[in-house]
Amino acid sequence: RESKLNLMKATKVGIDSPYNYVIVSLLVTTIKFLLIPSYISTDFDVHRNWLALTSSLPYTQWYYEKTSEWTLDYPPFFAFFEYLLSFFAPYFDPMMLRISAEPYRSSQTILFQRLTVIATDLFFFYAVWHFGRSLKSSQVNRLAIFVLTVANPGLLMVDHVHFQYNGLLFGLIVLSISYMVRDQVIMSSIFFCIALNFKHLFLYIAPAYFSYILSHYCFKTKDASGFVSRLMTVGSVVIFIFAMSFGPFAIHGQIPQVLSRLFPFQRGLCHAYWAPNIWAIYNIIDKILKMVWLKNGWEVPSDVASMTGGLVQETSHLILPTIRPPHTLILIIVFLLPMMFRVLKKPTIAIFLMAVVQSALTFYMFGWHTHEKAILTAIIPLGLIAGDPKMGKMFYFLGTVGHFSLFPLLFQPTETLTKIFLLLTYVAILQSMLLVLHSGKPIGLSIMEAGYLWGLVPVGIINSIGTIIFPTLPFLPLLVTSVYCSLGIIYSYIRMYIHLLRS
Amino acid sequence: EKAGVTIGIVVLVNLLLRQCTGLWPHSGQGIPPMFGDYEAQRHWMEITTQLPLKDWYHNTTDNDLLYWGLDYPPLTAYISWVAGRIAEAFDPASMALLTSRGYDTPSSKLFMRLTVIFSDIVVYIPAAYLLVKTFRQSKNQPIALWNLLFIPSLILIDHGHFQYNNLSLGPTLLAIALIFQDRPYLASIAFVLALNYKQMCLYYSVAFFVYLLSNAFKDTFSRGIINVVKLGVVVIVTFGLIWAPFGVYGGVDGIKQLLIRLFPVGRGVFEDKVANLWCSISPFIKLKLIFPQETMALICLVTTVVSLLPSCYQCFKRPTKLNFVYTLVIQALGFYLFSFQVHEKSILLPLIPATILFTDHPEFVSLFSVVSTFSMYPLLLKDGLLIPYFALMLLYLATTLPSLSPRGLQLQLLSISGMGLIHLVTAFAPLPPKLPHLYTLLLTTYSFGHFFAFYAYLNYLQWFKKEKQT
Numbered sequence: 001r002e003s004k005l006n007l008m009k010a011t012k013v014g015i016d017s018p019y020n021y022v023i024v025s026l027l028v029t030t031i032k033f034l035l036i037p038s039y040i041s042t043d044f045d046v047h048r049n050w051l052a053l054t055s056s057l058p059y060t061q062w063y064y065e066k067t068s069e070w071t072l073d074y075p076p077f078f079a080f081f082e083y084l085l086s087f088f089a090p091y092f093d094p095m096m097l098r099i100s101a102e103p104y105r106s107s108q109t110i111l112f113q114r115l116t117v118i119a120t121d122l123f124f125f126y127a128v129w130h131f132g133r134s135l136k137s138s139q140v141n142r143l144a145i146f147v148l149t150v151a152n153p154g155l156l157m158v159d160h161v162h163f164q165y166n167g168l169l170f171g172l173i174v175l176s177i178s179y180m181v182r183d184q185v186i187m188s189s190i191f192f193c194i195a196l197n198f199k200h201l202f203l204y205i206a207p208a209y210f211s212y213i214l215s216h217y218c219f220k221t222k223d224a225s226g227f228v229s230r231l232m233t234v235g236s237v238v239i240f241i242f243a244m245s246f247g248p249f250a251i252h253g254q255i256p257q258v259l260s261r262l263f264p265f266q267r268g269l270c271h272a273y274w275a276p277n278i279w280a281i282y283n284i285i286d287k288i289l290k291m292v293w294l295k296n297g298w299e300v301p302s303d304v305a306s307m308t309g310g311l312v313q314e315t316s317h318l319i320l321p322t323i324r325p326p327h328t329l330i331l332i333i334v335f336l337l338p339m340m341f342r343v344l345k346k347p348t349i350a351i352f353l354m355a356v357v358q359s360a361l362t363f364y365m366f367g368w369h370t371h372e373k374a375i376l377t378a379i380i381p382l383g384l385i386a387g388d389p390k391m392g393k394m395f396y397f398l399g400t401v402g403h404f405s406l407f408p409l410l411f412q413p414t415e416t417l418t419k420i421f422l423l424l425t426y427v428a429i430l431q432s433m434l435l436v437l438h439s440g441k442p443i444g445l446s447i448m449e450a451g452y453l454w455g456l457v458p459v460g461i462i463n464s465i466g467t468i469i470f471p472t473l474p475f476l477p478l479l480v481t482s483v484y485c486s487l488g489i490i491y492s493y494i495r496m497y498i499h500l501l502r503s
Numbered sequence: 504e505k506a507g508v509t510i511g512i513v514v515l516v517n518l519l520l521r522q523c524t525g526l527w528p529h530s531g532q533g534i535p536p537m538f539g540d541y542e543a544q545r546h547w548m549e550i551t552t553q554l555p556l557k558d559w560y561h562n563t564t565d566n567d568l569l570y571w572g573l574d575y576p577p578l579t580a581y582i583s584w585v586a587g588r589i590a591e592a593f594d595p596a597s598m599a600l601l602t603s604r605g606y607d608t609p610s611s612k613l614f615m616r617l618t619v620i621f622s623d624i625v626v627y628i629p630a631a632y633l634l635v636k637t638f639r640q641s642k643n644q645p646i647a648l649w650n651l652l653f654i655p656s657l658i659l660i661d662h663g664h665f666q667y668n669n670l671s672l673g674p675t676l677l678a679i680a681l682i683f684q685d686r687p688y689l690a691s692i693a694f695v696l697a698l699n700y701k702q703m704c705l706y707y708s709v710a711f712f713v714y715l716l717s718n719a720f721k722d723t724f725s726r727g728i729i730n731v732v733k734l735g736v737v738v739i740v741t742f743g744l745i746w747a748p749f750g751v752y753g754g755v756d757g758i759k760q761l762l763i764r765l766f767p768v769g770r771g772v773f774e775d776k777v778a779n780l781w782c783s784i785s786p787f788i789k790l791k792l793i794f795p796q797e798t799m800a801l802i803c804l805v806t807t808v809v810s811l812l813p814s815c816y817q818c819f820k821r822p823t824k825l826n827f828v829y830t831l832v833i834q835a836l837g838f839y840l841f842s843f844q845v846h847e848k849s850i851l852l853p854l855i856p857a858t859i860l861f862t863d864h865p866e867f868v869s870l871f872s873v874v875s876t877f878s879m880y881p882l883l884l885k886d887g888l889l890i891p892y893f894a895l896m897l898l899y900l901a902t903t904l905p906s907l908s909p910r911g912l913q914l915q916l917l918s919i920s921g922m923g924l925i926h927l928v929t930a931f932a933p934l935p936p937k938l939p940h941l942y943t944l945l946l947t948t949y950s951f952g953h954f955f956a957f958y959a960y961l962n963y964l965q966w967f968k969k970e971k972q973t
Binding site: 023026031033035036038421 | 902
C-alpha cells in the first residue's frame with residue numbers, strides 16, 4: 001500500500017504489473033485473516049442457521065422455518081448460495097448444519113464461515129479490477145481506485161468482524177457498474193438483477209438503473225420499434241432472472257410468505273442505534289422540543305418508549321408529528337424524482353454513477369428502519385468515481401463520517417483498537433490515493449469540513465468511554481454519535497445532490 | 504509532503520498489522536497454573552506496584568520468585584511499575600496482590616496489548632525512523648522503514664506471544680543511529696538503556712565496545728585514553744542512576760541479589776529446542792551426560808568468544824559504520840549459536856540490526872527473517888498463532904521476493920520448499936513413538952544450518968567484500 005511511485009522504483013516493478021494488485025489484495029487479505037478471532041455478531045448465527053436450513057430442509061420449507069429468530073430474510077439466490085456453501089461445511093464441523101434455537105459457535109464453525117467470507121471477497125477483488133479496466137484512465141489511477149475500494153474499512157468491519165457477505169454482494173454491483181461504464185447495458189442489468197436477488201437492499205439503487213436504462217438504452221434509438229425491442233430485451237432479462245430466483249417458490253404459492261420475510265414492517269422508525277439519517281435529527285429535535293415544552297409547563301403526551309434504549313420498539317414522536325411508513329415512502333419518492341428526471345434528461349455515464357450514489361443515499365436518508373450498514377451502499381459506488389476531484393473530496397468526507405458511523409457495531413473492548421486503527425490507516429491511504437488521482441492537488445476540504453472531521457475524535461472518545469464519564473446517561477454515546485454523523489451525512493447528501501443537478 | 508504521507512502509511516499499516524495480531528491468543532492464555540510470558544509481565548506490574556522496591560528481586564512471603572520472579576534488569580521493573588499504576592487506576596482487581604494471578608478479561612487484555620502498541624509508537628518506531636533518516640536518502644526512507652518495521656517474527660512475538668522486545672530493540676536501534684551520527688556518548692547512553700531493559704542486549708556489547716574503543720583511538724593515543732575514560736564515565740553514571748535505588752534500599756546485598764536474578768547459572772545448556780549448535784548436536788552427542796554444568800558453560804563461553812574474534816578484529820582494524828553493523832549481527836548470531844541457555848526468541852537480536860542491510864543484501868536479510876520466523880514455529884504453534892504465522896509469512900514473502908536477484912530468488916525458493924516440506928511432514932506424518940522430538944529437532948536443525956551459513960556469509964562479507972558508500 002505504499003506510494004506506488006517510490007515503491008515501484010525500489011522494487012523494479014512496473015506500474016501496470018499485476019503484482020501490484022496481488023500485493024494490495026494480499027495485504028488486505030492478511031488483515032482479514034488476522035481479524036478472525038474478533039467479536040462476532042448474531043449475523044453469524046443467522047448465516048449458520050441458513051447453512052443448516054438450506055442443507056437440511058427442502059426448499060419448499062426454507063421460508064417457513066422458524067425454529068429460532070434467525071429466519072431466512074434474504075432473496076432466494078442468497079439461499080442457494082448458502083446451500084452451496086453447506087457442501088463444504090462438513091469438512092470443518094458437520095454439527096454446524098443442525099438447525100437449533102441455540103447458537104452454535106465451535107471454533108471450526110467460526111473458521112469455516114470466516115474463510116467463506118474471505119474467499120468470496122476474491123470475487124470483489126476481481127470486480128474492482130474489472131471496473132478499473134473499464135475506466136479510461138492511467139494505470140496509476142486504476143490502481144489507486146482499486147486500492148481505495150478494496151481496502152474499504154467499512155467492509156472489513158462489517159464483513160470480517162460483525163460478519164456479513166457484502167464483499168461478494170458489492171462485487172456483483174461493482175461488476176454491474178463496470179459493464180455499464182463499458183456501455184454493455186444488458187450485461188450490467190444481468191448482474192444487477194442477480195445482485196438484487198441476493199440482497200434486496202440493492203433496490204436502493206434500482207431507481208438510478210431504471211432511469212438510466214430507460215433513457216440511455218431504450219430512448220436512444222430514435223424510432224418506436226427500436227425502443228420497444230430494447231425495452232423488451234431488458235424486461236425479459238429482468239423477468240428471466242427473477243423467475244430463476246423466485247420461480248421455484250412461486251410454483252408452490254409461497255410468494256406472499258417470501259415477501260413478508262423480505263419486507264418485515266413491524267419494527268420501529270429507527271434501529272436501537274439511530275442510523276445517522278434525517279430521522280436522527282428529527283428525533284433529537286423532538287426530544288429537545290419535549291424538554292422545552294416541559295420547561296414551559298406545557299402539556300406533553302405521555303410516552304414510554306425510549307428510542308435508543310436498546311430495544312427496537314414502536315416509536316412515537318411527542319411534539320412533532322409521528323412518522324409512519326407511508327410518510328417515509330412519500331419522502332423517498334419525492335426526493336428520488338429530481339435525480340431520476342436528471343438522469344432521464346442527461347443520460348451520461350457520469351450522471352449515472354452519481355445517480356447511483358444519490359439513489360442509495362436517498363433511501364438511507366428517509367427510509368423506514370434504515371440500518372447503519374446501508375451507508376456502504378452509497379460509499380462504495382462513490383469511491384469508484386473518486387477520480388473526479390469534487391467527488392473525491394466528497395468521498396473523503398462522506399467516507400470518513402460514514403465509516404465512523406459504523407463504530408457502534410463493534411462495541412466490545414477488544415474492537416476499540418481494531419476500528420480506530422482500521423479507519424486511521426484507511427484515511428492515510430485515502431489521502432495518498434487521492435493525491436495520486438488528482439495529480440498532486442490537495443483534497444481541498446474547507447475549514448468547516450476539516451473541523452467537522454476533527455470533531456469525530458471527541459465523539460469517538462465519548463463513544464468509547466462515555467458510559468464511564470456519564471454513567472447516568474447510558475444512551476448518550478450512541479445518541480451523540482448518531483446525531484453528529486447525521487449532520488455530516490446530510491451535508492454530503494445535499495452537496496452531492498446539487499452537484500448532480502448542476503453538472 | 505508526499506514522502507511524509509508515505510511514511511505515515513508505512514507506520515499505520517504496520518501498527519494495524521500489529522494490533523490485529525494482538526487479537527489472537529497470548530502465551531499461556533487460559534493455561535493455569537503458570538500461564539505464560541503475558542502473565543509474567545502482568546505479574547511484574549503487580550509486584551512492582553504492590554510491593555516496596557527492596558522486595559522486588561527478593562524471595563519474600565508476598566513475592567514468590569518461583570512464580571515468574573523478576574529476572575530482567577531495573578528498567579523493566581520501573582516501566583512495569585508505571586504500567587501497573589495505570590492498570591490499577593482503571594481496574595484494581597487486575598493488580599491485586601496474589602489474587603490477580605491469571606487475571607485475564609477482555610478489557611485487561613486490551614490494556615496489555617495497548618501497552619505493547621504504545622511502546623512501539625513511542626520507542627521502537629521513532630528509533631527506527633531516526634535510523635532510517637540517518638543513513639538513507641529521503642526517497643528510499645519509506646521502504647527502509649518498512650523493512651525495519653515489517654518483521655513477522657518481531658510482530659508475532661511482541662504482539663502475539665506477548666513480550667516487549669521493542670523496548671530493548673528500540674533503544675538499540677537508537678544507539679545504532681547515534682553511532683551513525685558520530686555521537687558515541689549518546690549512543691552509549693542509549694545502549695545502556697537497552698541493556699538495562701533486557702540483559703540479553705549483552706549479545707551486542709562486544710560490538711559496541713570494539714567499535715567505540717577503536718573510534719576513540721582514531722586520533723592520538725592520549726586523546727584516545729581521554730575518550731575511553733569519558734565513555735566509561737558516561738556508562739557508569741547511567742548504570743549508577745538506574746541501579747541507585749536498589750543500592751540505596753537494599754545495599755550491597757540488594758545489588759548482589761539483582762545480579763543473581765539476572766544471571767541464573769543453575770539451569771541447563773538449553774531449555775526448549777532451539778536452533779543453535781548445542782541443541783542440534785544433542786541427538787548425536789549427549790552433552791548433558793558427558794560434561795558437568797560448569798564445564799559446559801566454559802565450553803560455551805570459549806566457543807562464543809572464538810566465534811567473535813574474526814569479526815571483532817575487522818571492526819577494530821577498520822571501524823567503519825558498515826563493519827560495526829556486521830560485527831553487531833555476527834556477535835549476536837555467535838551468541839545465539841554457541842552460548843549457554845539460549846531461547847528461541849533470541850534470534851530477534853541478530854535479526855533486527857540485520858534488516859538495516861536489506862537494501863544492499865535483500866536475499867540474505869529476507870531469508871534470515873523468514874528462517875527466524877520459521878525457527879520459532881513450535882513456540883507460535885503452542886500459542887495458537889498458526890494462522891497469523893502463515894498469513895504474515897505469506898505477506899512477507901510476497902513483498903520481498905520481487906526485490907531479489909534471480910539467483911537469490913532460486914536460493915530462497917529452495918529454502919522455502921524445505922520449510923514447506925517440514926511443515927507438511929509435521930502436520931500429516933505420524934510421529935515415530937521412540938522419537939517424540941523428531942520433527943521439532945528437524946525444524947531447529949534446519950534453521951541452525953541456515954543460521955550458521957548466515958554467520959559464515961557475514962564474516963565473508965566483512966573480510967572480502969569491498970565496501971561501497973551507501
